[in-house]
Amino acid sequence: MIKFATIGTNWITQEFIRAASAVSELVLSAVYSRTEETAKDFAEKTGAPTFFTSLEELATSKEVDAVYIASPNALHAEQAIFLLQHGKHVLCEKPFASNTKEVQAMVEAAQQNGVVLMEALKTTLLPNFQAIRHHLPKIGKIRRYFASYCQYSSRYDAYREGIVLNAFHPSFSSGALMDLGIYCLYPLVVLFGKPQALKANSVMLASGVDGEGSIVIDYGEMDAVVMYSKIANSYVPAEIQGEEGSIVIDAIHTPTKVEIRYRDGRTEDITVPQDKHPMYYEAKEWAEVIQHGNQQSSINSHAHSLIVAEIMEEARKQTGIVFPADER
Incomplete structure (x- = not known):
């Protein structure tokens, strides 16, 4: 135990x-x-x-x-x-x-x-994300990855009344990119690795963190577009677009419905059972890595975490988001 x-x-x-x-x-x-x-x-x-x-x-x-x-x-x-x-x-x-x-x-x-x-990061360890990885070759050459996680924060009501809680305070290294944008970026990196370049934009709040933002990411023969927000909601699904079809994902942070829409009009439901608590799978992975003496997960690996951190740091650099932690 x-x-x-x-x-x-x-x-x-x-x-x-x-x-x-x-x-x-x-x-x-x-x-x-x-x-x-x-x-x-x-x-x-x-x-x-x-x-x-x-x-x-x-x-x-x-x-x-x-x-x-x-x-x-x-x-x-x-x-x-x-x-x-x-x-x-x-x-x-x-x-x-x-x-x-x-x-x-x-x-x-x-x-x-x-x-x-x-x-x-729970997304990449969920059974439906594994299904996405398994079926990815079916849609041919990948041309675009799109993911959105925009969720109005309950703490934003307090912010609008002049009360700056942790979620909107730079001293806690918070903001939309750090708290929600990462859910769009980590699956991208696990699937496609390190990008060549990126262009970021943010809507800044007076407290010094981003309320929302977007990043266009260059992978050479494909690109990625991610959007995130803590000050507005979005209800659009995520999508991976290939030359032969697209994989449509209901929610990038916790995918529960995944299907392929082929260019010829066919559809294929590739959803798999996911009946346990969404955080069960990351807990199970952690436990198994410890027991097997591997020191790191092959999915949520050190390399993947470093690449994601590099992307977020470059995005913050481009949009002027600075944390006190950056100056330590």
Whole structure:
């Protein structure tokens, strides 16, 4: 059994714990929060046997083999590196870190200490994404990838009233690209690798982060267009366009309906059963990588995470998004 702890006490951590409870190799051993009251309450809510308010005590605990990190983006790298240096396996929520420098430092810490580091990007580990990869050759030469994730944030209502919460504050390395755009970019990189160039545009908010944006990405004989927003909704599906047909995906972040529309008018439903919690598959992958001693996932690999970080950093550079973490 892999005894894991969590960092972060928000809804996403609760969902991960719920998903991980169905993974036979994983057992929840502890939760962490900076304040005792919050840590104690979260432990009671999730059924964790114990809680920590000291990161050092968590890192040195013999009752913890691995840690799932779901703290604010700006804290990911520091916390992950500290835990990796103490021999803990780490599953870190997307985005991995604030910038490529931090991602590289995280990867080096994992490699130097012989432990697993994986980005918790659920899309690429879902059965329907695997179906997309398997059936991709059917649509011929790929010419375009299109993905959109635009979801009006509940925290934007507060922002409009003058209250800047974490989701719209640069000190937390937040914004539309970091929080939602990555869902469009990571599948792209897993499918097609590193691009040649990109052109980015953002709608900036007064707080210093992007409310929405888009990126056109050059792969030579194909291009990619991604759109993301935290200040408006979109309902259009994602699509991979080939010379012989297109794969239409209902939602790039959590695909549940996937079909091929061939140029000759035929359609083929390639959807596969996906009856478990969407986060189950990333938890299962993490557990299996740990047990097999592989140190990294072949899908959510270090290389893929680095390429995605490079794309996001270049997009931020072009659109003037700067985080305090970039200047450390």
